[in-house]
Amino acid sequence: MxxxxxxxxxHLRALESEAIHVMREVAAEFERPVLLFSGGKDSIVLLxxxxxxxxxxxxPFPLMHVDxxxxxxxxxxxxxxxxxxxGERLIVASVQDSIDSGRVVEESGPRASxxxxxxxxxxxxxxxHGFDAAFGGARRDEERARAKERVFSFRDDFGQWxxxxxxxxxxxxxxxxxRKGENVxxxxxxxxxxxxxxxxxxxxxxxVPSIYFAHEREVFSRDGMLYALWPGTELIDGxxxxxxxxxxxxxxxMSCTGGVRSEAATLAxxxxxxxxxxxxxxxETRADDKVTEAAMEDRKKAGYF
Amino acid sequence: xxxxxxxxxxxxxxDDGKSTLIGRLLYDAKQVFEDQLEHVALASRRRGGExxxxxxxxxxxxxxxxxxxxxxxxxxxYFATARRRFIIADCPGHQQYxxxxxxxxxxxxxxxxxxxxxxxxxxxxxxxxxxxxxxxIPEMVVAINKMDLxxxxxxxxxxxxxxxxxxxxxxxxGHRRTITYIPLSALNGDNVVERSExxxxxxxxxxxDLLEQVEVAYDHPYERPARFPVQWVIRPAxxxxxxxxxxxxxxxxxxxxxxxxxxxxxxxxxRTRIAAIDTYDGELEEAMAPMSFALRLEDELxxxxxxxxxxxxxxxxxxxxxxADVCWMAQEPMRPGGRYVIKHTSRKATAIVEGIGEIVDxxxxxxxxxxxxxxxxxIARVRLRTSAPLVLDPYTSNRRTGSFILIDESxxxxxxxxxITEAAPTP
Numbered sequence: 001m002x003x004x005x006x007x008x009x010x011h012l013r014a015l016e017s018e019a020i021h022v023m024r025e026v027a028a029e030f031e032r033p034v035l036l037f038s039g040g041k042d043s044i045v046l047l048x049x050x051x052x053x054x055x056x057x058x059x060p061f062p063l064m065h066v067d068x069x070x071x072x073x074x075x076x077x078x079x080x081x082x083x084x085x086x087g088e089r090l091i092v093a094s095v096q097d098s099i100d101s102g103r104v105v106e107e108s109g110p111r112a113s114x115x116x117x118x119x120x121x122x123x124x125x126x127x128x129h130g131f132d133a134a135f136g137g138a139r140r141d142e143e144r145a146r147a148k149e150r151v152f153s154f155r156d157d158f159g160q161w162x163x164x165x166x167x168x169x170x171x172x173x174x175x176x177x178x179r180k181g182e183n184v185x186x187x188x189x190x191x192x193x194x195x196x197x198x199x200x201x202x203x204x205x206x207x208v209p210s211i212y213f214a215h216e217r218e219v220f221s222r223d224g225m226l227y228a229l230w231p232g233t234e235l236i237d238g239x240x241x242x243x244x245x246x247x248x249x250x251x252x253x254m255s256c257t258g259g260v261r262s263e264a265a266t267l268a269x270x271x272x273x274x275x276x277x278x279x280x281x282x283x284e285t286r287a288d289d290k291v292t293e294a295a296m297e298d299r300k301k302a303g304y305f
Numbered sequence: 306x307x308x309x310x311x312x313x314x315x316x317x318x319x320d321d322g323k324s325t326l327i328g329r330l331l332y333d334a335k336q337v338f339e340d341q342l343e344h345v346a347l348a349s350r351r352r353g354g355e356x357x358x359x360x361x362x363x364x365x366x367x368x369x370x371x372x373x374x375x376x377x378x379x380x381x382x383y384f385a386t387a388r389r390r391f392i393i394a395d396c397p398g399h400q401q402y403x404x405x406x407x408x409x410x411x412x413x414x415x416x417x418x419x420x421x422x423x424x425x426x427x428x429x430x431x432x433x434x435x436x437x438x439x440x441x442i443p444e445m446v447v448a449i450n451k452m453d454l455x456x457x458x459x460x461x462x463x464x465x466x467x468x469x470x471x472x473x474x475x476x477x478x479g480h481r482r483t484i485t486y487i488p489l490s491a492l493n494g495d496n497v498v499e500r501s502e503x504x505x506x507x508x509x510x511x512x513x514d515l516l517e518q519v520e521v522a523y524d525h526p527y528e529r530p531a532r533f534p535v536q537w538v539i540r541p542a543x544x545x546x547x548x549x550x551x552x553x554x555x556x557x558x559x560x561x562x563x564x565x566x567x568x569x570x571x572x573x574x575x576r577t578r579i580a581a582i583d584t585y586d587g588e589l590e591e592a593m594a595p596m597s598f599a600l601r602l603e604d605e606l607x608x609x610x611x612x613x614x615x616x617x618x619x620x621x622x623x624x625x626x627x628x629a630d631v632c633w634m635a636q637e638p639m640r641p642g643g644r645y646v647i648k649h650t651s652r653k654a655t656a657i658v659e660g661i662g663e664i665v666d667x668x669x670x671x672x673x674x675x676x677x678x679x680x681x682x683x684i685a686r687v688r689l690r691t692s693a694p695l696v697l698d699p700y701t702s703n704r705r706t707g708s709f710i711l712i713d714e715s716x717x718x719x720x721x722x723x724x725i726t727e728a729a730p731t732p
Contacts, residue, residue, distance in 0.1 A: 010309060014310045019554075021555075025536060027537055052586075054554075055539075055585055056541050058541070140383070148378045164378070166378065170412075171411045172412075175710060175719045177717040184417075210517040283340030288504075301394070
């Protein structure tokens, strides 16, 4: 059979189709999956993909947010609104609860962050609910160690990732077999780039928290990044607070996520800005990755997202 | 018009200039970010290369790799041009070479085989070419690198092309395969993204142009039979507004389906018509690979995960006996009588090894006498019997319905990758 005009599948549709396939495999092969939803752009895309994979039925898994208590209020407000719109169930695992129960000890000082503590809260919540698979929005283009991670990333019963001993992953055949106590982190966006995520958000006209768009905010400059002034801020000598027009490229804790100077106020403008950017999102905005050359690798080995 | 996402694989060690080639591709295509460059400049200085930019360091991954100057595992890298998006499966050359090359090649549309112009066609290049052919990659680019070290000699280039052509004739497999030879210098950037000023004698495509223009299998959905493995039954709870809705979710592995088409459901054998092709964005008149969607059928059949929907006049084979080329990926060897979990499309069963046939010598590419057992990185013809029927095609005609993995029942590790050569229909 021949046709005059060959149809075209855009790369976004191809990536979408691959991610839907991954999500349906997880729903079919695991007993108790969960989708990690932070209110950030990547997990917003995951929710839309879940709608595409499972509607008109409800999602075959709940959503879970590991809440550090240091999130931007705009993001928490958005999170709750989006979950209500979808009519799905949200579990909130709280780092504050882990601190109160003595599972973790809060860092102190002006550079204190709850980023590292999240790992314990996440692993505890996975154990408490008996989750055997957890969807995350991580992408391989984000970071050096992630470039090597599988779509189905096996974690042992300590939640650890062993990068040198990963299961080979061939074709689109995923191996989801685990023992009790072990779990798999699943990354349907593995093959997406930051630009793909924004183009997809634009194509689907998805709502994102307002902090992704340019806004005026009280900030201070530290280590070359612009941090938001918030109740937990401890200024170091000489740091001055000023007002600037910024937006966020990633959504993390207020304590360790830097804003970028930007005038991008619409989705289309954000897409243009990302297409022209010369710095990676983690390099520009995340203090947590700057600690050592292998900061992400070390955190992932310990059970991080 | 083509699919604007291309996956290609490279293989080799640092000595072949593989990392430099990838680094050059990213750098000249303006896909390197400032903080990544800063990291490379810093690492180049630390390693004593004052003032130079070692582009190979762009592909650094894990700490152990940086410390030992080796690559441990397949890494995936991403870049885009105005014409296409690219995914590179970057496979290491040394450790676990066969396992990693097979993994990287399994999803690739194009293989870029690297040859060092000084050393000619070495074993590693042959091995990569062989595995690329075995894994059914339809397009092969032979990148003859380090031309700067052989004075950009046309005679040397042609000598290597002749040598490779002699070897390529031995590559079996029924695939349509084209080979393009490109002389280049990744170090200086000749013929990677920019056309070489020095090698004016070469008038073929430069590497990036070729990658941007090559057609892939998905560009021709009408040339292949439709294969739709059911992954997940979408059925909202009864009593709700959409309570009588029932659709079969999956990703079309090949071909095209239209509303109203008569279809068969295998292995159960039912026949019906497609009532609707549903997506979240609305109904479609027609769908083609590799789209994910949900099918509604006209008749109520018992269809569950693992069934395959196709056109009745283009049926695959339903069988419990098959032969396949299996690449073994575990320390613990495969022996006749061994039991494994087989995962094929969306279907799982138990497989028993009935026998091991000829083994491929990846050094000479000859097929040797059957071994007693299959060891790590071995590739051999294996006969399997399965606990439930599989619905399959030979790998050479369909990479999705012709492939499977074997999983160890006790360790749960993925221990084997199989490409079906022959399927005996169950009587």
